[in-house]
Amino acid sequence: MSDALDQLFANNQKWAAKMEAREPGFFTKLLAQQEPQYLWIGCSDSRVPANDLVGLLPGELFVHRNVANLVVHSDLNALSVIQYAVDVLKVTHIIVVGHSQCGGVRAALSGRRAGLVDNWLRHVQDVRDAHQGLLRCIEDPARQVDALVELNVLEQARNLCHTTVVKDAWERGQTVVVHGWVYGLHNGLLDDLRITASGLHEVQIAYAKGLAAVAQRYLGSTGIDDVSPPP
Numbered sequence: 596m597s598d599a600l601d602q603l604f605a606n607n608q609k610w611a612a613k614m615e616a617r618e619p620g621f622f623t624k625l626l627a628q629q630e631p632q633y634l635w636i637g638c639s640d641s642r643v644p645a646n647d648l649v650g651l652l653p654g655e656l657f658v659h660r661n662v663a664n665l666v667v668h669s670d671l672n673a674l675s676v677i678q679y680a681v682d683v684l685k686v687t688h689i690i691v692v693g694h695s696q697c698g699g700v701r702a703a704l705s706g707r708r709a710g711l712v713d714n715w716l717r718h719v720q721d722v723r724d725a726h727q728g729l730l731r732c733i734e735d736p737a738r739q740v741d742a743l744v745e746l747n748v749l750e751q752a753r754n755l756c757h758t759t760v761v762k763d764a765w766e767r768g769q770t771v772v773v774h775g776w777v778y779g780l781h782n783g784l785l786d787d788l789r790i791t792a793s794g795l796h797e798v799q800i801a802y803a804k805g806l807a808a809v810a811q812r813y814l815g816s817t818g819i820d821d822v823s824p825p826p
């Protein structure tokens with residue numbers, strides 16, 4: 596095996612010993628059950644390690660990651676994770692987390708070809724096209740990427756609310772709160788994008804609040820009437 600992979604096994608042994616020293620019986624306790632309260636739906640980017648940046652241990656965070664943190668209505672992988680998290684693990688919070696300067700979002704924004712992943716990123720381009728009025732008003736390309744990152748989180752959080760799994764949970768009175776956050780690669784901090792919904796009746800208003808906050812942040816206005824595309 597290569598030296599690089601040997602190093603991973605060495606790191607793993609050190610980590611397991613450290614965890615066990617800190618809390619004897621840690622792993623055998625986890626063997627019996629996992630009781631996470633949170634489902635994290637984030638980007639695959641290696642700079643956004645879910646557990647680490649919210650300080651949660653193994654067993655405390657259920658995680659699904661894909662390129663550009665998408666919740667696609669026909670994605671059986673994501674839907675299966677969401678279903679297991681809600682119906683079996685009974686998580687209370689589901690958080691869609693984007694991150695600044697996301698490479699997937701940047702590629703989708705520019706339309707630059709990258710290969711098979713272009714088909715996946717088409718979903719982000721749908722978000723770009725739906726909000727082109729707002730995006731066109733942002734001159735700085737880096738800020739444009741970050742604005743699309745946030746708009747994408749709003750859209751994916753709304754998609755999440757409209758999955759049969761979440762709607763059924765709400766209908767039977769189960770507590771499930773959907774959130775949209777963004778992580779800053781430059782400072783390591785999370786921001787709440789204020790799209791928070793705990794029932795179907797809250798989704799549209801939460802989405803509108805999130806959208807107004809993005810417009811405020813990038814354009815200095817709370818409405819989106821003034822950012823319609825030029826004729």
Ligand SMILES: [Zn+2]
Pocket residue numbers: 638639640662663664694696697698699700
């Ligand atoms: Zn990313």
